[in-house]
Structures are given as C-alpha cells and as structure tokens.
Amino acid sequence: MATSPLIVRVLLYILLGSVSVLTICGNLLVITAVIYFKQLHTPTNYLLLSLAVSDFLVGALILPFSLDSSVLRCWYIEDVFCKIRLIIDVSLCMSSILNLCCISVDRYYAVCQPLRYRTKINGHVAGIMILVNWSVSVLFGLGITVMGLYHGECDITCLTIIYPITMVMTSCMTFFFPAIVMLGIYIKIFLVAQRQARSIQNTNCQSIKSGASVSKMERKATKTLAIIMVFFLISWTPFFLYYSVQHLTNYSIPATVHESLHWFGMSNSMINPFIYAFFYSWFRAAFRMIISGKIFQGDFANSKLL
Template identity: 35%
Template structure:
C-alpha cells in the first residue's frame, strides 16, 4: 500500500479547537484506512476473545492445571492484555493524527506494550524448555517439572520483564514525560535511542529466538528418531503382509514445530530489521506503525498455535459457550475421556 494512498482524502482540523496551542488534526477517510481499521478491529477483538477463552478454560477446569498449561495461561494473559489495552489505543492513530491521552499516557503505553511483549516472549521460551524436557527426558519430567516450580518460573519471567523495562526507562530518558518534546497539544512522539534499539535486539529477539530455535531443533530430531524407531518396529511386524507404514508422526511434528518457528520469526524479524538502518526509532513513522502491528498480531495467533489445536481446548470452549461451567462440579469435568 502506497503511503500517498494511505493518506488520501485527508480533512484538516484541530485536535483541541478551543486550545490555541492545539495540533492540526488530519482525519484519515480513505477507503484503505477504513478497511485497515476494520481489519485491525477484528484482530483486536479476536485477540481478546481467544485469549480470554484460554484463560477461562485453564483457570476453571482442574484437569488443565498442569505445568504446560500454566505456561500457556501466562502467555494468554500477556496477549489478552495487549489486545485489551494496547491495540485499541494504537487504533486511535488510524482515525486521526491526534493524541488525546496526555504526556503521561504517551510514555506509559510503550512501557506497557514492551512489558507485555517481553512477558509473552518469556512464556514462549519457557514453553520451548518445557517441551524439550518432556520429549528428551520423559521419565523424569513429572519430577523435574511441577506446578509449583512452573508457577515460580512464571513469576520470575514477569519479574525479569519488569526489571528489563525499568532498566529501559533508566537508560532511555526519551520515555520520561518530561523528556517528550511536543510541538503542540495533541502530539505523541516517542524517540528510542539507537543504542537501546541494539540492546533490545539482543535481549528481546536474538536471545529468545536462539533458545527457541535450538530447543525446537533438538525436539524435532528426537521426535524424528522416535518416529523412525516406531516405524521400524511396525515395518518389521508387517513385512510379511507387505504393508508400508507412513511417517505421519514425523510429518505432524515437523509441521507443528515449523508453524511455531515461522510465525514467531515472521512477526518479529521485520520490526527489528526496519529499526537497524535508522539513527533512532520514531513512534509516528509509518514503518514503525506497520511492523509494530505485525508484532501485536502475533498475540492473536499464539492461542491458535498453543491452544486451539488441542482437543481439550475445543471441548472446554463448548462447555464455556454453553454456560455449563456455571454448573456445580463443572470444574472437575473430564476433558480427556479417551485417555481413561
């Protein structure tokens, strides 16, 4: 989409008509703006709704109180808050060019966004570690990974995210309300220093990306060896009948892990690549806006990858939508009837 087309049919007014120092307001009325606003509104609603279903399901049903599901719950909480608070505010910029929430909110919103994004990334890393232990050391998984230990790691992950954002505020004065320079009332421009962009690239992208890629590579190799072993045993048993056993388990593992890695990289790589050439990152730039939304969209995809593909989630959603969770003892319903 051409930026000229994006800004077509602009009507110029003022953010605060009764204020002499008010900024000029550009109202975006082009058809592309309307379509984009509708699309992102749907993304925001889906992000809140899907992650809320994950939160309700795991919180309500006692059978889902497992270490892995607690990590998925932590991920869903971060993504839910992003969809509930961050996405609607960012959508205001698609209606017109004014900022109506004041200087404090101008600096607080990027902090909240960074905190929730960091917590979401920590959850993704912990999920990768959890699956690594489950696949590579299944016999000791139940003793090494418990609900109590997982809860402590979740608290640690959120605490580290908060500490990281605090350090960001300490070393980057542009996030402070007193340091935000506005030419007029109704403007919100946050400038992120290039040095901090490099630090954030290392801490928030390269480090977790490397951990996830390495762990999932090991998981895939182990799953492939296990699939080959099972296939060899079955082939030996069926050689006399001439039956060929397919490697469906191996294919499913490859697709699932490939989806996780592809979505993660596709949502985060463009944002960091676009930030490297510039001396600083400006929050009002078109590139920053587009790629920031791409990162936010990852929050609506996460529940699809980590929860909706699981049968227990589909069954729990059925109980939730039909209001059966309000029945007595509904929290003890069996979501895995075929396993018992």
C-alpha cells in the same frame, strides 16, 4: 501530519478494532479454560496460561491506544501516560517471548528427557518460571523507560529513544537472542524426536510400543507449540529488523509502513487461541462449554475433555 480520509479511518477502526476484540475474547477463553478445567492443570498449560495473560493484556491495554495513534496519525497524550504505555508495551513483548522460551524448555524435557520430566518440570517449577518471567519483563520495561527518552508534540511512535544503540540492544535482548535460543532448543528436540521414532520402528517390544504412545502425544504437543513459536517469529521479525536497521543507518520509512509492521507483530496475540482450537481437541471441547455457557449451569470442573 495529515490525517487519513474519514472513510479510511472508519474502515481502519473497524479492522483494527476487530483485531483487539478477537485478541481479548480469544485469550480470555484460554485463561478461563485452563483455570476452570482441572484436566488442563498441567505445567505446560500453566505456561500457556501465562502466555495467554500476556496476549490478553496486549489486546486490552496496548491495541486500543495503538488504534487511536494509528488511525489519527498523531498521538496527543500526556508524557507520563506515554511512558506508561511504553513500559507496558516493552514488558508484554518481553513477557511473550520469555513465556515461549519457558515453553521450549518444558518441551525439551518432555521429549528429550521424558523419564526426568515430571521431576524437573512440575507445577511448582512452572510457577517459579512464570514469576521470574514477569518480574524480568516488568523490570526490563521500567529500565528502558528511564534510560533516556523524550516526547515530541505530535509523535506517532509516542516515544523516541535518544541513543540508537539503545534501541538495537533492546531489540537484541527482547527478541533476537531469545529467538535464537528457542530455535536451537526446538532443533535439538526434533532431532531427538526423529531418533526416538526410528528406534520405535525398529523394535517389536510391546512395553516400548506402549510407552511410545505417550511419547507420540508429547511430540504432537511439541509440534503444536513450535508452530506457535514460528508464528510469533514470523509476526515480529519484520518489525524488529526494521527497527534495528533504522537506528543503525538512520534510514527512515513512511509512518504507514511502521504502523503496519507494528500491527502485524501485535496481531500475533490474536492467533494463539485459534491454534489451540485447531490442534487440541480438549481445548476445543473446553471452548465449546465456555461459549455455550454450560459451565455456568453446574460444576463441570472435573469434566473429561476429549
């Protein structure tokens, strides 16, 4: 397979390398903020921390290797390392969408069953959800690898699954089924939120008004987290649709299109920190303190974030 001209390769290294650096740095900010600031020690933020760890690992472990294979148009590496890359790739993709599923469950209880939220979703429950999430993701990645793979002499996709139905099932289990579940949960949440908003507007009771302010904050958080889910689906749907259609019909598209769709999906790992900074004032305040180095000048773990 022919390589790209030198100038194109240099530009690709700069562009795709920037995506990798921004992904690592942005998610490292989120990880540091949630771990350091006690105000951010909430079940929802623990789930966001797990998602940030997944995105950070994509930037640190997947994107650098994908950079070489995308730019050089060929993958020269030992078979065992190629399989390790596949395990990590599948595991992290699975982990990201399972984290989003856990977040959608958290938002369901916060909005639809607010009185039961603190008993149903707490730090202990969030920890169990994260543990199960990562265990399932790693086991699934290992299972996909041992189901029958081969490695060509020079293959840009690194590994090709022998049985097309395996790839389709993988796409359904890692993306389509969880995506449908999440969409269903968020539709339910927004229907309940609209009903709550109408009830608040139709009452003058001060106690309800007071409780409504908390509910309003939860609804705002839910909208923000729903935006994160939407961006994830927009980023990865083209890639998984292409992969499913390709393996069902044996239709092949140019390698450049394949790589573009893959990078478009992986770039989602870079987006989430920007969403947090845009919508959450406390994350903005935390990011400013971390970037300025203020947290290294004293103990600010108990600082009141905006």
